[in-house]
Amino acid sequence: MDGDYVIGGVFSIHYYMHTVNHNYKTMPEPPRCTGSIDSRELRLSRAMIFAIEEINNSTELLPGIKLGYQIYDSCASVPVAVQVAFQFSNGLDPVFDTVEDCSQSGMVIAVVGETGSSPSISMSRIIGPFNIPQVSHFATCACLSNKQQYPNFFRTVPSDQFQAEALAKLVKHFGWTWIGAVRSDSDYGNNGMASFLDAARKEGICLEYSESFYWNHPRSRIQRVADVIRRSTATVVLAFTSPGDLRILLEELSLEPSPPRQWIGSEAWVTDTDMRRFSFCSGAIGFGIQKSVIPGLRDFLLDLSSSKVVASSVLTEFWEDAFNCRMGKREAIGKRLCDGTEDIKRLQSPYTDTSQLRITNMVYKAVYAIAYAIHKAACQETHSTTQCDKFTRIESKEVLTQLKKVNFSKNGYDVSFDANGDPVARYELVNWQKSESGSIKLVTVGKYDASLPVGQKFQINRNLTWVDGGTQVPISVCTDSCPPGTRKVLQKGKPICCYDCIPCPEGEINNATDTPDCFSCPKEFWPNAERDTCLPKPVEFLSYNEVLGIILATFSVGGACLAIITAAVFYRHRTSPIVRANNSELSFLLLFSLTLCFLCSLTFIGAPSEYSCLLRHTAFGITFVLCMSCVLGKTIVVLMAFRATLPGSNVMKWFGPPQQRMTVVSFTFIQVLICTIWLVLSPPFPLKNLNIYKERIILECALGSAVGFWAVLGYIGLLAVFCFVLAVLARKLPDNFNEAKLITFSMLIFCAVWITFIPAYLTSPGKFTVAVEIFAILASSFGLILCIFAPKCFTILVKPEKNTRKHIMNKNQS
Known part of the structure; x- marks a missing residue:
């Protein structure tokens, strides 16, 4: 249709180009399209005509100016799109007018299209130098946002850069980290997949495979891609393809069913009505352009009279395909003659389906964007009126300039372009769901709005149906998640x-x-x-609540009771010869010190505290020295008593009771002094030992100063050795009151216990170190009390006839 300003339109109404073998003898025929008509693309082209007619009937937009159009079929082919671009630039006149300025002769003022990215790229490179603006309704390749290469390109559909990011977030949202991918071997598929791979890499998503193909590739190539999908371990397949390409692949997959696959679609095919005939793709999800409503469009599409159909070869072809009849005298084998009973209102076709107007609205907005740009360039607004002069010719460059500033709203949808010629990216998340009748319907389950803040861009507001009608989200990972631990x-x-x-x-x-x-x-x-x-960590120490602690505590208390009972027996028979003959004062002091020795072992049981750590080693050291001093005193008394029996000896006056007491006090005072120095300089303290066991804490008393600890033990050992030597010297004295043999045996036990104690103490782990120390205290204490006092008590209680002065003074017959 002619007009004051002509807008070009390019749509892929057919998907195949007729190929001709050139013989180089005759001029080649112009390229032409073949195959069946794509009903959706036909609807898009008719929507462009509807928008132009609506604008021409408007009194507000371009009043007094009539828009015309030239619409071409590119059959999704780059060569045809290139030829159309030259026609837009040069016009169709076979001879140029060389007299007048023909710089704008035959040129369209702007172009709507193309549907595909590759044809759009080719067209933009040709018409771009002529400053002819191009507004695409469905070319989504992110590469077209490059204004240095495509300065004249605009689009009403969002760039694939936004879609790729949205798809990556969608995949991540459902926990799919191991997916397969197929793409069209075209600018749309290759650039879209490249953008998706960048976004997926940031989200931690991996691809098992990434295969490319094109509709005109050999069937062996399509079969290979289908086999890769069948053999893959990834259950999710992302397809960044055009509908025509994917149709070829799905037809190949339908011949030999593959394991269930969850399909994720780009907006190019996931909202295509014709694609939904592949039922094994039910559950597919993807992002589609927002649904819209265009008032009056359905009536316009259905208003096809016989005269309109016959006047257009494209409409005639569509009519014949839709109703399987032939118009007029056209030859068609096996087809009846169209008799006028055909009712397009009853036709189930993508052409008549206006329930999901998505790309159609993009065409509608593209036409209006161009119209608004022409309006700004050709019209003058004065007060409340608008004057447009159709005789003042404007150049396409002015329209290009005004198109960058376009900002309007139509039917509730905003239209504007950013610096790259892109609109605000808004998508609907759509899901293929099976209806009760078994057909697949398109259900909107969420949305994606790139203009919203991070974290709010992606929303899902309805339940999804997955592959094979399942309600559980499919799992597609290379390796199951590593659990905690x-x-x-x-x-x-x-x-x-x-x-x-x-x-x-x-x-x-x-x-x-x-x-x-x-x-x-x-x-x-x-x-x-x-x-x-x-x-x-559990804290470990020798406790009164455990068996070992109870046993040691029982023996400790038992030993103290035994010492007290022994003292009671000695006190009860304090006037008897055997008690008097064995230095009763030192015996009672020895029993007292042994009682303290038994009881001091109790300080080693229980949780170490600051005071118990100070008490346990010092009490043990002082009581044992007191005990050793008493034993040493008794041994010296035996020796001195034997010396006193010799003629002329007065040695006992130098070792009477006062001297004995002084000896005990002196030896004990030295130990008290050692302990005092130890406590003042570096006392023991409670310590959480984390080094012995990794998995538990040993609560123990640190020695503070190891020198102090070993000085205390060394002093006790020195006295024990001294006692042992003196006892050995006095062991063969002949009198019955001689205790030297008993003391010798007790010192043997004492020294054996403490010599064994040293390596055991150094190598025992944790609480067993304390147990070893308690055992040594108890064993040596029991050794002393049993060896020294048990025979005497036995004599007192069981053999009273031997508890006489005569028996004690009797010399050994040996």
């Missing part, structure tokens, strides 16, 4: 989504899933069995 270790030569799950090392935990590192627990904590939580 394990860490990820990448498999050599595999993508980052393929890994092994290795348990955390000893002492480390991991409380998250799919993380590559474990971390150590704090010093006083230790992992649980699952190694996903740090628990406080």
Whole structure:
């Protein structure tokens, strides 16, 4: 249709180009399209005509100016699109007018189209130098946002850059990290997949395969792609393809069913009505252009009279295909003659389906954007009136300039372009769901709005149906998630989504899933069995609540009671010869010190505290020295008594009771002095020992100064050795009151216990160190009380006839 300003339109009404073998003898025929008509593309072209007629009937937009149009079929072919672009630039006149200025002769003022990205790129490179603006309704390649290469290109459909990011977030949202991908081997598919791979890499998504194909590739190539999909382990397939390309692949897949696959679609095919005939793709999800309503469009589409159909070869072809009849005298084998009973209102076709107007609205907005740009360039607004002069010719460059500033709203939809010629990216998340009749319907389940803040762009507001009608989200991972307590270790030569799950090392935990590192627990904590939580380490010490502690405490109290009972027996028979003959004062002092020795072992049981640590070693050291001093005094008394029996000896006056007491006090005072120095300079203190066991804490008393501890033990050992030597010297004295043999045997036990104690103490772990020390105290104490006092008590209680002065003074017959 002619007009004051002509707008060009390019649509892929057919999907195949007729190929001709050139003989180089005759002029080649112009390229022409063949195959069946794409009803959706026909609807798009008719929507452009509807928009232009609506504008021409408007009194507000371009009043007094008539828009015309030239609409071409590119059959989705770059060569045809290039030819159309030259026609838009030069016009169709075979001879140029060389007299007048023909710089604008035959040129369209702007172009709507093309549907595909590759034809749009080719067209933009040709008409761009002529400053002819191009507004595409469906060319989504992100490469077209490059204004240095495509300065004249605009589009009403969002760029694939936004769609790729939205698809990556969609895949990540459902936990799919291992997917397959197929793409059209075209600018749309290759650039779209490249954008998706960049976005997917940031989201931690891996591709098992990425295959490209094109509708005119050999069938062997299509079969190979289909086989890759069938053999893959990924259950999710993302298809960044045009509808025509994917149709070829799905037809190949339908010949030999593959395992169930969850399809994710780009907006090019996921909203295409014709694609929904492939029922094995039910459950497919993807982003589509927003649905819209265009008042009056359906009536316009259905208003096809016989005269209109016959006047257009494209409409005639569509009519014949739709109703399987032939118009007029056209030849068609096996087809009846169209008799006028055909009712397009009853026709089920993408052409008549206006329930999901998506791309159609993009065409509608593209036409209006051009019209508004022409309005700004050709019209003058004065007060409340608008004057447009159709005789003042404007150049396409002015329209191009005004198109960059366009900002209007039509039917509730905003139209504007950013610096790259792109609109605001808004998508609907659509899902293929089976209806009760078994057909697949398109259901909007969410949305994506790139203009919203991060975290609010992607929303899902309805339940989805998955592959085979399932309600559970399919799983598509190379390796199952590593549970808490394990860490990820990448498999050599595999993508980052393929890994092994290795348990955390000893002492480390991991409380998250799919993380590559474990971390150590704090010093006083230790992992649980699952190694996903740090628990406080159990504190271990020799307790009164455990069997070992109870046994040791029982023997300790029992030993103290035994010493007290022995003292009571001695006190009860204090006037008897055997008690008087064995230095009763030192005996009672020895029994008292042994009682303290038994009781001091109780300070080693229980949780160490600051006071118990100060008390346990000093009390043990002082009481044992007191005990050794008494034994030493008794041994010296035996020796001195024997010396006193010799003629002329007065040695006992130098070792009477006062001297004995002074000896005990002096030896004990030295130990008290050693302990005082130890406590003042570096006293023992409670310590949480974290080094012996990794998994538990040993609560113990640190020595403070090891020198002080070993000085205390060394002094006790020195007295014991001295006692042992003196007892050995006096062991063969002939009198019955001689205790030297008993003292010798008790010192043998004492020294054996404490010599054994040293290596046992140094090598025993944890609370057993304390147990060894208590055992040594108890064993040596029992050795002393049993060896020295048991025979006397036996005589007193069981053999009273031997508890006489005569028997005691009797010399050994040997």
